[in-house]
Amino acid sequence: MDFQLTSEQQLLQDSVRRYVDKAYGFEARTALLHSGRNGSAANWQLFAENGWLMAALPEEYGGLGGTLEDSVIIAQELGRGLVLEPYLGCAVLAAQTLVAAGSPAQQAALLPQLADGSYRLALAYSEPASRGMPDIVALRAERSGDSFLLHGTKSLVLGAVDAQAFIVSARIDGTAGISLLLVDGDSAGLTRQALPLHDGSWVEELTFAGVRVSADALLGEAGQGLGALRAGLANGTLVLCAELIGAMEKTLEVTAEYLKVRKQFGVPISAFQALQHRMADMAAELELARSMLHAALASLANDAEPARLKTLSAAKMLIGRAAKVVCGQGIQLHGGIGMTEEYLVGHYYKRAVVAELLLGSSDTHEALCAAALQVELGV
The missing domain is CATH 1.10.540.10 (Acyl-CoA dehydrogenase/oxidase, N-terminal domain)
Structure with a gap:
């Protein structure tokens, strides 16, 4: 590639x-x-x-x-x-x-x-017990004539604020597998609660109490929605990883500039070898993350599904953790000013902390990688 x-x-x-x-x-x-x-x-x-x-x-x-x-x-x-x-x-x-x-x-x-x-359309797939995994779905779609009644909760719905409708994952009674349905944002029985995240962005929690949707709201075939959901999440996961790489780039640039102008003992602190080493470590983490993103893009384009899913999880795990390291070190190298709300670098760390948990945490994706490796090795 x-x-x-x-x-x-x-x-x-x-x-x-x-x-x-x-x-x-x-x-x-x-x-x-x-x-x-x-x-x-x-x-x-x-x-x-x-x-x-x-x-x-x-x-x-x-x-x-x-x-x-x-x-x-x-x-x-x-x-x-x-x-x-x-x-x-x-x-x-x-x-x-x-x-x-x-x-x-x-x-x-x-x-x-x-x-x-x-x-604006938002994807409502995550639930309190799912930890960001698409195949864990408790929300029910009960058949009622030529429509469905939805019961359950969706959490951490990204982009939900101001969204006019949602794509909702559900289990239709009497049907195996996961289905996807379009739900209007102003449907009767739908409660929307906006919640702020630590980085200043907003999500919504959706509660479905007998929300009625017509049969033509079904996307694709009943019980066959998991593949499409995984395709959407694969795109979203790599886009989130790319966003974190941009955040790491900017953190590195801002920190390097600060080290040039901040002085101790009459010289810029960028001259101190220990700080140069830490900057080099941050740059190495960034390049590893960038390479992992490229590997995931190549895998998504060329590999079979098991390899794609494993590489995607590896990318989310590695890049999420790298972003916390790089952005955290940016704060450390700025000293006390880096901890303040009025300074830029701390906001990159906040975004890294939130993003590391979105679409499945690094720990969750590490477990998926380990399970996939055990299957490959026949353990």
């Missing part, structure tokens, strides 16, 4: 970076955080106008026909600015699950609206 950017991808990367550098400085982001919103509608519309929301959607439904690599490029640059708008939750997780599961009619009805930013 060639990991050199094409000329079009380079232009895409440059456009997102220019936006982040110009419009998403620390003061602008802080103002959004204090407003209590999950980003701004104006920024989301700008994402749509620049083609970032449609980059990896099929051309026949209003997209640009790009690939996961395009989403990764966008997410890496957004991660450098700790962008709050729900690119991961709405433009990747939900959109790619719809691409994998939806019928042509369902895609034609919804994907153009996702592409132009006029409609």
